[in-house]
Amino acid sequence: MYKILEKKEIAMRNVWYKIQAPHVAGKVKPGQFVIVRAFSNGERIPLTPVMWDAEEGWIVLITFIRGKTTMKMAAELKEGDYILNVAGPLGNPAEMKKFGKILAIGAYTGIVETFPIAKAWHEIGNYVTTLHVTFEPMVVLKEELERAVDSHIVETVPIDPNLDFPTNMKNVTKRLTETVREMLEKEDYDLVFMVGPAGDQRAVFNVVKEFGIPMKADLHPIMVDGTGMCGSCRVTVGGEVKFACIDGPEFDAYQVDWDVLIARSGYYTDMEQRAMQEYMKAIQGGGE
Amino acid sequence: MxxxxxxxxxxxxxxxxxxxxxxxxxxxxxxxxxxxxxxxxxxxxxxxxxxxxxxxxxxxxxxxxxxxxxxxxxxxxxxxxxxxxxxxxxxxxxxxxxxxxxxxxxxxxxxxxxxxxxxxxxxxxxxxxxxxxxxxxxxxxxxxxxxxxIPKIEKTGQRVAIIGAGPAGLTAAGELAKLGYDVTIYEALHEPGGVLMYGIPEFRLPKSIVEKEIDKLRKLGVKILTDHIVGKTVTMDELLQNYDAVFIGSGAGTPRLINAPGINLNGIYTANEFLTRVNLMKAYLFPEYDTPVKVGKKVIVIGAGNTGMDAARSARRFGAEVTIAYRRGEEDVSARIEEVEHAKEEGIKFAYFLNPVEFIGDENGKVKAVKFEKMKALDERDSRGKRKIVGTGEYVTLEAETVIIAIGKHPNRLIINTPGLEVDKRGKIIVDENLMTSIPGVFAGGDAIRGEATVILAMGDGRRAAKAIHEYLTKKREGQKANA
CATH class of the missing domain: 1.10.1060.10 (Alpha-helical ferredoxin)
Known part of the structure; x- marks a missing residue:
């Protein structure tokens, strides 16, 4: 049981939880994640500590409300409540060395995972530019990133209420790839790093590839245990089967089989929507 | 008389x-x-x-x-x-x-x-x-x-850490607690029980029974820390600083996959993933429970061990038509007789001498069929006494919307990367006759040393290790007294 010390909505659909979890706070390194199980009938979801304090024993998680679990957490958990399980840290830390000039990208709430890695890269002497592309009301960690890295760029796309969400998301993908192309044309980078939806990661990779710049991607296939036990998160990298949870989550973007990743990431979309709709019906219907 | x-x-x-x-x-x-x-x-x-x-x-x-x-x-x-x-x-x-x-x-x-x-x-x-x-x-x-x-237990004042709350770890913990040790179990998942919780289905071993057995350990004073992954949350070195001895019962949690094209298609589960979703996460109660699982009308389970039977019988309970495909013949099925009989009664079909060579997907990256090579048995037997099999060059393709791979497991990878811990080529932890590993004071048992065995063998190891730890710590205690 892990106490919620602080909870706030920091942007549309982005919720900040500061959680007492000393076992993670004392050990986590940038690039690692935790598995959270918030409710007794709940699922296990991977989330990334954004910031932490080993001495005080807390971590911060920022969730993007996209399914039943994140929605129920936002709706039902209050400060002072407890999260049932926070397991971790899991996965391998990001590679910490001097790459030179780095462009670290976060699409949507992916920026919260980019944040600790970019900050650490900057601290060891890399020149780090971060790029956050998202919808206008969903900007997060702007001031924090401006303080943490050499240059932080935010590109926002308005939400067109006349268009459905997937079409709106296509506009973000377009802005993302256009911006990355402009930046790579203007300046030489030694490394591109990206966190975000697999489709956007591939779209960015297709641009980066043209410039021949090394690229790392943090992959987010569906996970269950997060400890290498189930194989749900398997990805094809360099023609081999890898488990994102124990071999990753960071991989060489040039080696990733994006078709496999994208197909696997969407396998439960219909059931996820059903779970969310039933939950929304239940809370709108007046509770129990 | x-x-x-x-x-x-x-x-x-x-x-x-x-x-x-x-x-x-x-x-x-x-x-x-x-x-x-x-x-x-x-x-x-x-x-x-x-x-x-x-x-x-x-x-x-x-x-x-x-x-x-x-x-x-x-x-x-x-x-x-x-x-x-x-x-x-x-x-x-x-x-x-x-x-x-x-x-x-x-x-x-x-x-x-x-x-x-x-x-x-x-x-x-x-x-x-x-x-x-x-x-x-x-x-x-x-x-x-x-x-x-409980009142008869004499506390020794020494502490033992146990890695993994499965059959080996639970048994060792219970024995050591009865011998007066202060025992803490480190468990990676959110529930203790190991394979008893995530692997063996409810219809064979009700989870309420496992929970009751674990309650008894807690009453004996055993502490259980869930969400703690040894090697990540806490290192072996830290355990050795804080405890007088350590027992590794981390099991065989890494699923073996088939090295064939299409293995990463959607709809192909390892038995571990399928059973974890169904048992531990209770996906059979979706959407009351949040974890989903997809079971198509036609399911092929590859492998005929106990895990294969558990997966097949679980899939059957979702209304699927289930076929167990095994590369050997009926005589070499390794599952318990009762499970095979129950599976047959429940309408599960068995197809023998089929070895998967390719998983065929549709345009959305979802499996739709499995291509098998037909095998035949030779008279010659392998080291385990099973007849050797060879391919015939003939192939057959069976339709499937869901495929479950149940061909075995390897020891957990996270723990075997511990510095100084010797393991063999297959990742099994090497132990001496007292179940002590290459690190003094660190013992191991169950699937972590055996590769893949049974609940009772793991429990037998837990008991043997408890005895060995007791002897080791008794000497340590007496040594300390002598020095004092």
């Missing part, structure tokens, strides 16, 4: 729910004995002497089987006393009888050489063990016995 007795050849059957009823739910299949039926079965036992009894020799933890069976007959007029006495005999060797009574492969162990088998049916030892445990639990007799034990 030798008493003349009438030999009863036939086993007293245990009631089972009919196949057509049970394939619609996850409730337990076998209903077990009542006291009356248990006594009738117990009376069939010939009461071989302790030093001879082949059942005791066949049991990996050497339970005094004739001893506990005789209590049921001796105190037949006082069921509570009969069960308490019988449980006391079992507990001397086995602290999880409700579990082993259900999942042990008795036909290859205690029941294998039962003398009754020469004239009739062998004694149903597994179901008698299960009866004692179940009756004791329902009547609170196990707690009564536990509370008689």
């Amino acid at each position: 030798v008493r003349k007795r009438r030999i009863i050849k036939e086993r007293v059957p245990t009631p089972e729910r009919p196949a057509e009823e049970r394939i619609h739910d996850f409730k337990e299949v076998n209903l077990g004995y009542t006291f009356g039926l248990a006594v009738k079965e117990a009376e069939r036992c010939l009461q071989c002497p302790y030093n001879y009894a082949p059942c005791i020799k066949g049991c990996p933890v050497h339970i005094d089987i004739p001893g506990f069976i005789s209590k049921l007959v001796q105190y037949r007029d006082d069921p509570d006393k009969a069960v308490k006495e019988a449980l006391n005999v079992i507990w001397a060797c086995n602290s999880l009888p409700a579990t082993t009574g259900r999942v042990c492969p008795q036909e290859d162990q205690c029941e294998m050489n039962c003398v009754m088998g020469k004239v009739g049916d062998k004694i149903n030892i597994g179901k008698l063990e299960r009866f004692v445990a179940d009756y004791a639990r329902e009547k609170g007799i196990d707690e009564e016995l536990l509370f008689e034990i």
Whole structure:
């Protein structure tokens, strides 16, 4: 049981939880994640500590409300409540060395995972530019990133209420790839790093590839245990089967089989929507 | 005293729910004995002497089987006393009888050489063990016995860390707690139990029973830290600084995959993932429980071990038409006889001599069929006594919307990367005759050293390791006293 010390909505659909979890706070390194199980009938979801304090024993998680679990957490958990399980840290830390000039990208709430890695890269002497592309009301960690890295760029796309969400998301993908192309044309980078939806990661990779710049991607296939036990998160990298949870989550973007990743990431979309709709019906219907 | 007795050849059957009823739910299949039926079965036992009894020799933890069976007959007029006495005999060797009574492969162990088998049916030892445990639990007799034990425990003041709350770790923890050690279990998942929780289905081992067995450990003073991954949350070095000894019971959690094109298509599960979703996460209760699982109309399970049977029978309960494809023949099926029989009763088909060579997907990256090479057996046998098989060059393609790979597991990778811990080529931790690893004070047992074995062998290791740790720590204690 892990106490919620602080909870706030920091942007549309982005919720900040500061959680007492000393076992993670004392050990986590940038690039690692935790598995959270918030409710007794709940699922296990991977989330990334954004910031932490080993001495005080807390971590911060920022969730993007996209399914039943994140929605129920936002709706039902209050400060002072407890999260049932926070397991971790899991996965391998990001590679910490001097790459030179780095462009670290976060699409949507992916920026919260980019944040600790970019900050650490900057601290060891890399020149780090971060790029956050998202919808206008969903900007997060702007001031924090401006303080943490050499240059932080935010590109926002308005939400067109006349268009459905997937079409709106296509506009973000377009802005993302256009911006990355402009930046790579203007300046030489030694490394591109990206966190975000697999489709956007591939779209960015297709641009980066043209410039021949090394690229790392943090992959987010569906996970269950997060400890290498189930194989749900398997990805094809360099023609081999890898488990994102124990071999990753960071991989060489040039080696990733994006078709496999994208197909696997969407396998439960219909059931996820059903779970969310039933939950929304239940809370709108007046509770129990 | 030798008493003349009438030999009863036939086993007293245990009631089972009919196949057509049970394939619609996850409730337990076998209903077990009542006291009356248990006594009738117990009376069939010939009461071989302790030093001879082949059942005791066949049991990996050497339970005094004739001893506990005789209590049921001796105190037949006082069921509570009969069960308490019988449980006391079992507990001397086995602290999880409700579990082993259900999942042990008795036909290859205690029941294998039962003398009754020469004239009739062998004694149903597994179901008698299960009866004692179940009756004791329902009547609170196990707690009564536990509370008689607890005050007698003398604390040693030494601390032992256990890695993994599966059968090996739970057993070691219980034994060490009874010997007076301060025991803490580190468990990566959110529930203790290991394979008993994530692997073995509810209809074979109800989770409430496992939870009760774990409650008893807590009453013995064992602390369980869930969400702690040794190697990540805490390192072996830190454990060695804070504890006097460590036991590794981390199991064989890494699933083996088939090296064939299409293995990463959607709809292909490892048995571990499928069973974890269904058992631990309760995906069969979706959307009441949040974790989804997808079971198509046609399911192919690859592999015919106990895990294969568990996966196939679970899939059947989602309404699927299930085929178990095995690369060898029927004679080499390694699952327990009871599981194979139950699977057949439930309408699961078996297809032999099929070796998967390719998984075929649709345009959305979802599996739709499996291509197999037909195999044939040679007369020559391999090191495990199974007939060698070779490909025939002929192929067959079977449709499937869901494929479950149940061809085995390797030891957990996270733990075997511990610096200084020696492992063999297959990742099994190397131990000496006292189950001590290459790191002094660190012991290991169960699937972590065996690769892939059974619950009871893991429990046997947990017990042996507890004994070895006790000896190791007793010496350490005496050494410290001598120095003081």
